[in-house]
Amino acid sequence: MKGEISQKVLAVIKKEKIKMKPACYFWLCSGFWLILATVFFFLSVFWAGAFFHQLSVLKGLYFLDKNLYLFFLSFPYLPLFLLLIFVTLAVMAYRKGRMVCHHENWLLFFLLSLAGFSSGALWLEWSRQSDNAGLFFRQGQVLKYVILSPDQFWSMPEKGTLKGEFISFDPKTEKLLIFSSTGEEWIVETKGCPCSQKIPNRKGTFLQIFGLQKSVKDKVFHAQQIWLAE
Amino acid sequence: MKEKFIWEKCQNKTDEELVLLTKKNALYYSCLINRYEEKIKRYIGRLSGAEKETLEDITQEVFLKAYINLNSFNQELKFSSWLYRIAHNETISHWRRNKLANSNSVSFDELDFLKTILGDGKNMEDQVYWKLDGEQAVKALERLDEKYRAVLVLAFLEDKSYQEIAEILKKPIGTVGTLISRAKKRLVEELRK
Numbered sequence: 001m002k003g004e005i006s007q008k009v010l011a012v013i014k015k016e017k018i019k020m021k022p023a024c025y026f027w028l029c030s031g032f033w034l035i036l037a038t039v040f041f042f043l044s045v046f047w048a049g050a051f052f053h054q055l056s057v058l059k060g061l062y063f064l065d066k067n068l069y070l071f072f073l074s075f076p077y078l079p080l081f082l083l084l085i086f087v088t089l090a091v092m093a094y095r096k097g098r099m100v101c102h103h104e105n106w107l108l109f110f111l112l113s114l115a116g117f118s119s120g121a122l123w124l125e126w127s128r129q130s131d132n133a134g135l136f137f138r139q140g141q142v143l144k145y146v147i148l149s150p151d152q153f154w155s156m157p158e159k160g161t162l163k164g165e166f167i168s169f170d171p172k173t174e175k176l177l178i179f180s181s182t183g184e185e186w187i188v189e190t191k192g193c194p195c196s197q198k199i200p201n202r203k204g205t206f207l208q209i210f211g212l213q214k215s216v217k218d219k220v221f222h223a224q225q226i227w228l229a230e
Numbered sequence: 231m232k233e234k235f236i237w238e239k240c241q242n243k244t245d246e247e248l249v250l251l252t253k254k255n256a257l258y259y260s261c262l263i264n265r266y267e268e269k270i271k272r273y274i275g276r277l278s279g280a281e282k283e284t285l286e287d288i289t290q291e292v293f294l295k296a297y298i299n300l301n302s303f304n305q306e307l308k309f310s311s312w313l314y315r316i317a318h319n320e321t322i323s324h325w326r327r328n329k330l331a332n333s334n335s336v337s338f339d340e341l342d343f344l345k346t347i348l349g350d351g352k353n354m355e356d357q358v359y360w361k362l363d364g365e366q367a368v369k370a371l372e373r374l375d376e377k378y379r380a381v382l383v384l385a386f387l388e389d390k391s392y393q394e395i396a397e398i399l400k401k402p403i404g405t406v407g408t409l410i411s412r413a414k415k416r417l418v419e420e421l422r423k
Contacts, residue, residue, distance in 0.1 A: 005286065006263035009293045013256055020253065023301040101302065
């Protein structure tokens with residue numbers, strides 16, 4: 001019967017002394033979920049940075065073309081996983097805020113995210129200038145504990161990676177001598193390698209080399225690509 | 231007496247004006263409830279297939295929730311869309327909590343509307359349209375996912391515009407169009423089974 005529900009609802013409101021939630025409740029509620037969403041969003045940006053940093057340090061994209069095994073080995077699974085987790089949490093927090101607080105705040109979310117980005121960039125710049133550390137260095141430090149470290153990754157001659165300190169280069173034989181990070185001297189042949197520009201003049205420069213292990217006994221390695229170590 | 235006076239006073243008021251009045255005096259809320267009671271009840275029924283008693287409980291819950299959260303209503307939007315949104319969420323969560331039996335969610339006198347849904351697309355196969363049988367159509371509609379059923383109910387049974395459906399379901403207008411088109415296709419597929 002029409003009107004029955006209105007009577008029931010008004011009776012419940014009166015009997016249970018139900019009050020409307022004040023407008024400020026919705027603003028606070030909305031603000032809480034938005035800030036939470038922004039924090040997760042910012043963390044996801046941080047891990048996106050870690051993902052690309054790891055991919056670049058381990059030359060993941062290069063190996064995608066040259067050596068699939070090394071590509072899968074160098075692929076930053078954990079940063080990607082954490083990135084996805086944080087993106088999901090950011091979306092969930094935003095949606096939860098929308099549901100619980102009945103507010104649409106795309107603009108606020110956008111502004112908060114922008115503020116988060118700006119402060120992150122400022123912090124990065126400040127840490128670069130103050131102690132030469134910076135965000136990516138810290139990411140590297142974190143990654144060391146959670147993923148295959150670049151040192152480990154570049155010390156697998158049997159898989160095609162070698163890292164070491166440059167000692168000398170003989171232009172006649174096109175061979176260079178390096179002192180590997182595992183404490184061994186390696187002869188690196190560079191014949192046929194498009195890397196003559198990458199060979200340093202200064203002793204002590206660290207190199208990352210991709211190629212083929214020719215002799216384990218004589219420690220001979222054939223380079224296919226050389227990078228200055230990051 | 232007082233209620234009658236309120237009732238007379240709110241006849242010519244818009245929903246938005248009534249919301250403002252309700253914030254000052256809860257009695258005005260009865261006008262809004264009376265205005266939407268039947269529509270909301272019908273929508274919940276079409277969406278969930280709940281029985282009469284459950285239907286009334288959910289409707290009551292919807293209006294109570296709307297009252298508690300009235301301060302979150304954005305005056306720039308339509309009140310009806312906001313209320314339908316609450317009804318939609320409440321029905322879905324109630325349905326998930328209690329796994330309501332979806333029987334009788336569409337009454338047989340609504341079959342014409344179902345025919346409208348199917349006949350709306352010119353490229354729909356006529357044989358499906360003409361062979362449409364009451365019980366079969368109801369069952370087909372019941373078998374649809376809740377998201378498809380919701381858009382069909384809103385678009386064809388509740389006569390809501392795309393804009394309003396977008397506001398109720400919190401989806402972009404483009405997505406609403408896609409959902410309706412997919413829902414119609416699914417309904418045809420279900421009818422073929």
